[in-house]
Structures are given as structure tokens and as C-alpha cells.
Amino acid sequence: MGFLFEIAWTHVSSRIRQTFIGVLGVATGVGFTIMMSGLMQGGQRDFIHTLIDNMPHITVTDERTSVEKQPAEEAYQAAQAANLVAVERRSGIKNPNQVVSSLRSWIPGAIAPSIKISAMINVAEQHVGVSLTGIDPQQEERVSKLAGEMRQGTIGDLYHAANAVLIGQTLATKLGVRVGSSVTLSTGEGVSVSGPVVGIFEFHVRDIDEGQIYAMTRTAQVLAARPTLINEMRVRLDDALAAREVASQIEAQTGYRSISWQEANSDLLSAFKIRDFIMMLVMGAMLLVSTFAIYSIISTITNEKRHDIAIMKSLGIREQWVQSIFIIESIIIGFVGVIGGSALGYFLTVSISQITYTNPFTGGKQPVPIYVTPTDYVAIGILSLFCCAVAALLPTWKATRVHPVDIIRGAS
Amino acid sequence: MSTVAVETVGLVKRVEGAVSATLVNGVDLKVTEGEFVAITGPSGSGKSSLLYLLGLLDAPTEGELIIHGQATSRLSDTQKAQLRLSTIGFVFQFHFLLPEFRAINNVMLPMRALGKLSSADMRDQGVALLKSLGLEEAINKLPNQLSGGQRQRVAIARALANDPQIIIADEPTGNLDSHATDQVFSILRDLARQHRTVIVVTHDLGLAARADRTIRIVDGRIAQSACDLTAAK
Ligand SMILES: Nc1ncnc2c1ncn2[C@@H]1O[C@H](COP(=O)(O)OP(=O)(O)O)[C@@H](O)[C@H]1O
Numbered sequence A: 001m002g003f004l005f006e007i008a009w010t011h012v013s014s015r016i017r018q019t020f021i022g023v024l025g026v027a028t029g030v031g032f033t034i035m036m037s038g039l040m041q042g043g044q045r046d047f048i049h050t051l052i053d054n055m056p057h058i059t060v061t062d063e064r065t066s067v068e069k070q071p072a073e074e075a076y077q078a079a080q081a082a083n084l085v086a087v088e089r090r091s092g093i094k095n096p097n098q099v100v101s102s103l104r105s106w107i108p109g110a111i112a113p114s115i116k117i118s119a120m121i122n123v124a125e126q127h128v129g130v131s132l133t134g135i136d137p138q139q140e141e142r143v144s145k146l147a148g149e150m151r152q153g154t155i156g157d158l159y160h161a162a163n164a165v166l167i168g169q170t171l172a173t174k175l176g177v178r179v180g181s182s183v184t185l186s187t188g189e190g191v192s193v194s195g196p197v198v199g200i201f202e203f204h205v206r207d208i209d210e211g212q213i214y215a216m217t218r219t220a221q222v223l224a225a226r227p228t229l230i231n232e233m234r235v236r237l238d239d240a241l242a243a244r245e246v247a248s249q250i251e252a253q254t255g256y257r258s259i260s261w262q263e264a265n266s267d268l269l270s271a272f273k274i275r276d277f278i279m280m281l282v283m284g285a286m287l288l289v290s291t292f293a294i295y296s297i298i299s300t301i302t303n304e305k306r307h308d309i310a311i312m313k314s315l316g317i318r319e320q321w322v323q324s325i326f327i328i329e330s331i332i333i334g335f336v337g338v339i340g341g342s343a344l345g346y347f348l349t350v351s352i353s354q355i356t357y358t359n360p361f362t363g364g365k366q367p368v369p370i371y372v373t374p375t376d377y378v379a380i381g382i383l384s385l386f387c388c389a390v391a392a393l394l395p396t397w398k399a400t401r402v403h404p405v406d407i408i409r410g411a412s
Numbered sequence B: 001m002s003t004v005a006v007e008t009v010g011l012v013k014r015v016e017g018a019v020s021a022t023l024v025n026g027v028d029l030k031v032t033e034g035e036f037v038a039i040t041g042p043s044g045s046g047k048s049s050l051l052y053l054l055g056l057l058d059a060p061t062e063g064e065l066i067i068h069g070q071a072t073s074r075l076s077d078t079q080k081a082q083l084r085l086s087t088i089g090f091v092f093q094f095h096f097l098l099p100e101f102r103a104i105n106n107v108m109l110p111m112r113a114l115g116k117l118s119s120a121d122m123r124d125q126g127v128a129l130l131k132s133l134g135l136e137e138a139i140n141k142l143p144n145q146l147s148g149g150q151r152q153r154v155a156i157a158r159a160l161a162n163d164p165q166i167i168i169a170d171e172p173t174g175n176l177d178s179h180a181t182d183q184v185f186s187i188l189r190d191l192a193r194q195h196r197t198v199i200v201v202t203h204d205l206g207l208a209a210r211a212d213r214t215i216r217i218v219d220g221r222i223a224q225s226a227c228d229l230t231a232a233k
């Protein structure tokens, strides 16, 4: 019904001040909702990217998912063994090569076996406890970003000297070592080896840069005093989001506890859920405020237009049509508001992305992460248009239900 | 010979509430097609209330209104609206033009709601209608740029937009000077000659005398019906 739109348009365009206030209300709501949504998603994506980039997507550990039979049970066929000291079974993955190749056959991604042990790094008089990961340099590139985070040297340099190590930038600074410096590693097994630092990496993640070192598989096995030990397998998937599912499949197949990055960071991720929820509430409140603005403006317009409503009804224009005129007005105001709000939202997101801050996790300076997709603009726009239409329902319904005779009598 | 355009049977309008009153108290009336009926009576006697019932703007408490042979009491609101739109033109004492719309757009409004013509035809007809009412220079003016008489004639043009068979006017000249009053009455008179049914409330007995028939309403009832000239037609 073109003429309904025409009437609606005439009303809103001849009431510039009111229309402007309505548009402003919607635009503010939409603009800040876009900004909030951008911050929400930006923070989350940034964080998750950091996690996904720096962590294996899945870590298969040497912990069994079910308790194995104790040797005493096997030896004595006992129905129940009591008061025995359990034999420590977390002693590595059995038949690692077989496990790796069977997993490799179906996992959509890469898998690399490694050894993770605690060690002490000693330089001059300093002793620092670190986590040492024994790796195969060729396979490492496929499961971690280590190669890309090297500041000096390369992973391949591990081949060039016996017991060579890669250490983090922060630790290197702390210990005062450079590429070429010699360090001594020792473990609780009483083994100690010496070798040169052949590379320095920097992930911008404090825990890694300060407490993680890498060496050859061989070196780690020597330090663990277990020449064939493999106690973890790190998996990097083509689709990081599939980690949970793949991890449980690996567990089911191998019986080894497999931890997805989501599980490893479940505390942080659930904190994100709470944050999301609060932000959703805030966005909802902002949309509600703009909805109220529309409600009040449409109420005012319908109130001022009581005579027009009565006359249109008396001419024989159906109530629903008359009502739709004012709903259209609300949508027009909403539409202009959404356009303005999108521009405001764009401006806000661009401005915010210019601000830099010091990341508390990595200690590096970076722009405030903010991320908005065109879909978000469209979704928020449609949502606010919907809110505008809903906000108009009640006042327009009340106003157009009016009996024309009541108003005509009052006027003449 | 002459068919009945509007017929009422025991029409009653009562209002209940803080003040209860019987505004129309049993009106039986027959108006034939092409008849020009004037309704007179003291102020507050229920003339407007009767017209609202005849114009389907209000529903009677009791009784039946028959328009062109069709009983209206069972029609839905939408059906009544449609009947008003296509068959009845109502002119009020106050013009009730939409203030933001030019004369031509006010006149085209019922046409557009009915949606029977193309936009171009609507405009042509609207312009022709305004011209026939001597409003050539008012076509593109807003209501507040027009004189009282012009506004009332635009309101008449709007009432006539869909070429209604029945024209109902409630003191259409109440706010007009004598020249404008004369003009408006001539228009209504002409409409009746073109076989439209015209029912008009007026206080002006001189004008009422130009009608085919005058009905006097007192206390919501017909007090006297005189000068039935319909037979002449
Ligand atoms: N809703 C109502 N409640 C009570 N009284 C009303 C109502 N509407 C109209 N009246 C009264 O009914 C009487 C008839 O009104 P009306 O039909 O307008 O008379 P007229 O047009 O002949 O002057 C008037 O006295 C008016 O005040």
C-alpha cells in the first residue's frame, strides 16, 4: 500500500525534530551495540587465537583414562589388593610409534611425539626450574608455531650441536645468555648435561618465554634417564574448533588422557561466557533504551494525529491500515537510525582499534582487539528494526482503536 | 420506480456510562435514491448521532440500518469500512483535512485506499473533481493555505472521491459565510440531481427549504416529516 508509506513519510518528514530525536535514540543504541559486540568478539578472538597459536590443539598425555591392574593383582590373582603402594604408571606412552602412526592415519591435522620433563637450567651461579620439551625438529614445525617465533637461530640448529637448546627471550635475558652460550641442564634423576644455546624464541606469552625450553628428543630422554621415553603427543588440527571432539576420539582409541585446548583453558573460557552474558545484557539494555525512545515518539505522534486517525477511519480506511502507517513511521525512524548507528558503530570501532594497550598476558603493546563483521551490522540492524516495529505496536494499536465518532464529536 | 437507498427500522442509540442517555430513540426512515433530505432540529436533539449511524460510523444499540437493500448490523468492521469507502461520502462541520497533504492528495486518499484506479487516473479524477467544485487554484495547496469555504469544498471533493451513492453531511455550512454556504448547498443540490442520495443536517431553515424533504428531529425522534417531493422525480 504505497499511500500508507506516503502518509507515514509525510508525517515523519514534517516532524523533523521528533524524528531526529528518535533517529538519535536508535543510532546511539545501534552504534554502541556494534561497538560492544566488536569488543566482545575481538577480545575473545584475540585470546583464542593466542591460545590456538601457542598451544597444541590437543595434548595426548601418558595418563591412562582407566586404572590399570596393579602388578600385585596380576601376580597373585588377588580379588582385591589392599595396602599396597601403587606402582607409578605415568611412565610414558607404550609403543609410541605404533600409537602415532595409527592416529596419524585419521586425525585431520598433524601429530608429533615429544617428551615433557621438568629440569633445572644452570648458568654460572643461577639455577632456574624450567619445563623442557624434547622435540623432533622436523615434526615440530607441523604441530607448533615455534619455528615462526624464533628470534635468533632456527629449530634445525638443534641438530648442529650435542644437547643444544632453544630458550625463550625472557629467560635468556634473565640468565644473561645469548646464542652460543653454554648452559647445563639437570634433572631429579641425577642426570646432567651441558650444551649450547642455539636459538632464542619469543611467543609473547610470559609462561613460555620465561619457563619453557626445547631440546632434541634424545637429550630429553637422557635427562629423564629413560632412553625410549615418549610421554606426550601434541596434535595440531586443521580446524582448531574440532579439538574437543577429536580429543575424545583419541582417548577412546588409545586409552590415554587427551586434553583439548578448550579443556585446558576451560576456566578462562567460562569466564568468557560470563563476560559474554554480561555484555549481552548491556547490549540488550541499550537496544531497550532505543526501543523506549521509539515508543515514546510514536506515542506522541499518534496522540497528535488523533484527528487524522479518526478521519481516515471515518473515510473507510481499515484500522489495521491506519495502524500500519504509524508502524511504518517507526520503521522509517528505525531504518535511518540503523544507518546512522552503523556509521557511528563503524566510527567507534575504527577509533578504538587505534588505541593500543599493554596486554597483561603477553606484556606486549597491541591495539585493542575489536572485531565486527558485516553480518553483525546486519544482525544488529535487523534486530533494532524489529524492536522499533514491536515498540510501535502498543501505542499504535491503542491510538487506532479509538472510535472516530468520539473524536469527531470532540472536535466539532 | 424509486428504490430505497437508506432505510432504518427502529434505530436506537443509547450510551451508557457516567452519563447514560438515549441519543437516537427509535427512528424509522426511508430515503430513496436521488432524494435530497434535510434534517433539522434543536441543538442536542440527536441529529449528529443519527447521521453517524446512517454513515456506519457508529453502531446502533437497537434497530437495523439497511443500505441499498443490505442489512448492516451483521457486517464486520472491515466490511463496514469497505462499504463506507465505496458507497458513502461523509462531510463534517469541521473539514478534517489531513494538514500535511495538499488538496489533491487529500482528495486522492479515499481513491488510493480503494485502489480501483491507476495513479494517473486518480490524479485526473481528483483534479476534475476539484475543478468542478471551483477549486482549480487550490489543487496544490495545503489546507492551511485555503479559506474556510475552500477547505469545506475540498472536504466535499474528498467525500465524493470514490463516487459514492450516498452523501451524508453534518452541518457542512455551519462554519461558512453566506456566499460559501450557498455554494456548498448548490453542490449538494446538484449531486441529488445526478441521482445521488443526499442527507444533510442544517440549522438554516432557508437552506432546508431547498431540500426535497425536511425531517425534524426532537429528542432523538422524528417529530415531523414534510414536503415529500420525491415523487416528482
Ligand atoms: N457519549 C455521550 N455520552 C453522553 N451524552 C452524549 C454523548 N454523545 C453525545 N451526547 C449528547 O447527546 C445529545 C445529542 O447529541 P448530537 O447527536 O450531537 O446532537 P445534535 O447533533 O442534534 O446537536 C447531546 O446532548 C450530546 O451532548
Ligand SMILES: [Mg+2]
Pocket (backbone or CB within 6 Å): B047, B048, B049, B170
Ligand atoms: Mg450535531
